[in-house]
Amino acid sequence: MRIAQSKTLGGLCFLLAVLAALWAGQGPADAHFLLNLNVRVLHVAHTPDGLRVYLRLPMPYLVADKLGPTGQDGLPAPAPFTHNRMEGERLVHIVDVEQLRGGLDGLGALVAQGHEIALGASPLEPVIEEVRLHKLGSEPDFASLESARGAISAPFDPEALRDTYVGDTVVDAQIFYPSPSPVRAYSLSSSLDPGLDGQENTANLILDHRAEGTEVYRVRGLMNEPVSIGAAPLSGFGTFLVEGVRHILEGPDHLLFVICLILGASGLWPLVSRATGFTVGHSITLIAGFWGLVPKAAWFIPLVETGIALSIVYAAVLALRRGQLDKRSEWSIVAITSALGLLHGLGFSFMLREILRVDAPNIWESLLAFNLGVEVGQVIVILIGWPALWLLHRASPRAWKVSTFALASLCIAVASFWTLERSALLFQMFS
Numbered sequence: 001m002r003i004a005q006s007k008t009l010g011g012l013c014f015l016l017a018v019l020a021a022l023w024a025g026q027g028p029a030d031a032h033f034l035l036n037l038n039v040r041v042l043h044v045a046h047t048p049d050g051l052r053v054y055l056r057l058p059m060p061y062l063v064a065d066k067l068g069p070t071g072q073d074g075l076p077a078p079a080p081f082t083h084n085r086m087e088g089e090r091l092v093h094i095v096d097v098e099q100l101r102g103g104l105d106g107l108g109a110l111v112a113q114g115h116e117i118a119l120g121a122s123p124l125e126p127v128i129e130e131v132r133l134h135k136l137g138s139e140p141d142f143a144s145l146e147s148a149r150g151a152i153s154a155p156f157d158p159e160a161l162r163d164t165y166v167g168d169t170v171v172d173a174q175i176f177y178p179s180p181s182p183v184r185a186y187s188l189s190s191s192l193d194p195g196l197d198g199q200e201n202t203a204n205l206i207l208d209h210r211a212e213g214t215e216v217y218r219v220r221g222l223m224n225e226p227v228s229i230g231a232a233p234l235s236g237f238g239t240f241l242v243e244g245v246r247h248i249l250e251g252p253d254h255l256l257f258v259i260c261l262i263l264g265a266s267g268l269w270p271l272v273s274r275a276t277g278f279t280v281g282h283s284i285t286l287i288a289g290f291w292g293l294v295p296k297a298a299w300f301i302p303l304v305e306t307g308i309a310l311s312i313v314y315a316a317v318l319a320l321r322r323g324q325l326d327k328r329s330e331w332s333i334v335a336i337t338s339a340l341g342l343l344h345g346l347g348f349s350f351m352l353r354e355i356l357r358v359d360a361p362n363i364w365e366s367l368l369a370f371n372l373g374v375e376v377g378q379v380i381v382i383l384i385g386w387p388a389l390w391l392l393h394r395a396s397p398r399a400w401k402v403s404t405f406a407l408a409s410l411c412i413a414v415a416s417f418w419t420l421e422r423s424a425l426l427f428q429m430f431s
Contacts, residue, residue: 050179054148059169064194100158104131114192124177187226244373260315262385281341289349306422312415319408
């Protein structure tokens, strides 16, 4: 019995640690450079004599760590292509239009220095061909290779960036990497580490274009570790699968909901049926939301996020009432869980749509891989949580009841806070 209790304690500690991390991770953080966009897109086009890369990334990634020493005015020396100013008591960083008029080669050099393409252990030497800057919100499309070529060849007017925050600027660069022979497999990495809040969640979309087709890769983070491209079949499919898993395991809303499903199930069959309903629901709206078959008004996303928070409260309340439910009510709960899955699928689609446009290559393959990853992540949580609770119930029904009550109550507290926070944002949009 002691062995069973110790095993169960480990599982419950895992659940408690997850909840504590979710609560602690909600506070906002400040940075010198605001990261208003954390998406990096790389199109890699194969040519007979090398690789031509079309790259888009937020400007703060290139300059945020390049502030100079503080001068007599109390301000640090500005980073390249920027100047500093005070707005009240806040130091802000503005794009320096006059430096841009002098040419963009220096900015292109920062892009090339921060990214490496290697054949085995041998890096290819970059040749900077074109650089462009765009104000966030008016940047040209970059989803396909054709649109990326159009964006990099578009006329550039530095005056369009006057008084623009660095955090509201994206940089496009066209870089050629010569090779003595056609490239089959290569690795791609980045040495950029600007020290920005949220940089660990950078969404990197790599599109490898070659004669036989295009493969799409999805990687999270700064890409300090090399990403292998073209080395194995379906390697791009695997990156989206991994991202689906991470979205469940690292996504506060969806993880709490699955935990509440585990807490509220009176047996394995009720858990399987509710999880299946949730899967069917979110699969439908993940696809519909990604393709834009939902309202596009500004209030829709915060409305969905508020609904997701309320769904967690509902699932946690069910967990507290599990002993009061009869078998006839189980199918209605499955139906409601399926409906709540529709909400969560929209949440998945919002994230995926940020980095994968409808006109991206291999779109259905990427959607399938991501959705499968979500299911794998859900199964991982169930395989950890359900046996832990079952063992605890076998070892000590009283300890099981107390633990279930404590976890469900904590879920209600966290989700209620999110509900109030998101409702306030929604109210502001209508006021």
